[in-house]
Amino acid sequence: MPLWRRSGLDRITDITLYSRPGCHLCEDAEARIRRVLGRSSSRLRVVNILEDRELEDEYVFRIPVLSINGVDVAEGEITEAAVRKALRPPVVSGGHQ
Template structure:
């Protein structure tokens, strides 16, 4: 499972989403996106790192998603 923590209007989130959707789609891995602006705790913890990518609930990347690194983590 890949989770992306994001916020509306974030251009880095748009870039990360495209990579994550491509990789998870090809590998058949579940993907969810969480808007941190709906949760003050998430906003406080991750607000400066958005987007944050979690793989199986553990932080994998922030700001940018490296496609090769994500594929390796999901292999």
């Protein structure tokens, strides 16, 4: 089974990277995220925070920020391991009695 299917990527509806032009950490993060996504059907949306004043106010000192399904899950120097962890589906424990 492909990694993207094992990792739950087929259930993720929104993968967003908040970024800005000239940000080398953002460029590195985008490359790492795209490498992890590989051939999955999930698509990365890159948002330039400078085009929206509210986003700029919220993220200017935090970028790059990776958001999955509307939840910020990683920021700053985003590693491939951090991306994989963020994309992993939550473990649900079965309540055996």
